[in-house]
Amino acid sequence: MPSHGSEGSPRSIVLVGLMGAGKSCIGRRLATRLGLPFVDADSEIEAAAGCSIEEIFECHGEAAFRDGERRVIARLLDEAPRVLATGGGAFMDPQTRATIRARSVSVWLRAELDLLVKRTARRNNRPLLKHGDAREILGKLMTERDPVYAEADIVVDSKDAPPEATVERLIGALEEYQQRTDSRR
Numbered sequence: 001m002p003s004h005g006s007e008g009s010p011r012s013i014v015l016v017g018l019m020g021a022g023k024s025c026i027g028r029r030l031a032t033r034l035g036l037p038f039v040d041a042d043s044e045i046e047a048a049a050g051c052s053i054e055e056i057f058e059c060h061g062e063a064a065f066r067d068g069e070r071r072v073i074a075r076l077l078d079e080a081p082r083v084l085a086t087g088g089g090a091f092m093d094p095q096t097r098a099t100i101r102a103r104s105v106s107v108w109l110r111a112e113l114d115l116l117v118k119r120t121a122r123r124n125n126r127p128l129l130k131h132g133d134a135r136e137i138l139g140k141l142m143t144e145r146d147p148v149y150a151e152a153d154i155v156v157d158s159k160d161a162p163p164e165a166t167v168e169r170l171i172g173a174l175e176e177y178q179q180r181t182d183s184r185r
């Protein structure tokens, strides 16, 4: 089921949402189901910079990371349709958000705070969670970011359940979105 924009050409599907929402895990499975390539923006940024996101934040600061993120996402969305998982802050950048909105179907993977805290505790390499209490930081980010994530074309709840169930709901939501867009053409 290729996803179509209002002009009818196939578009990439871009997953947005907070750290721990499951963007990469769900994105990879969604790509397999749709027969599209999967790409993770954070991994592409690391490959382009030749170092880890932690190192970019440490050596160059968050602003430099956001510049790289903006460039990498613009490049990836210029290429053939794919499923793209973005880092949690990408959609907050007005320019990146405009690029995503213009060239893809965006999906907010929305998750409850408890789940985000549980999932992010599995890894210790997220610069924004290194200094302070993860629950407090994620709670604050939710307040700041959720209204912006809500601008995505589609919202899908990411639950503490097998990822296949979320992928199934996402595919259903994409089909509905496509029907809505087709009927407006």
Ligand code: S3P
Pocket: 017, 018, 019, 020, 023, 042, 053, 086, 087, 088, 089, 090, 126, 127, 128
């Ligand atoms: C960030 C989320 C991270 C990564 C960077 C900043 C954010 O990606 O891009 O650490 O601002 O929320 P994930 O959402 O994949 O963890």
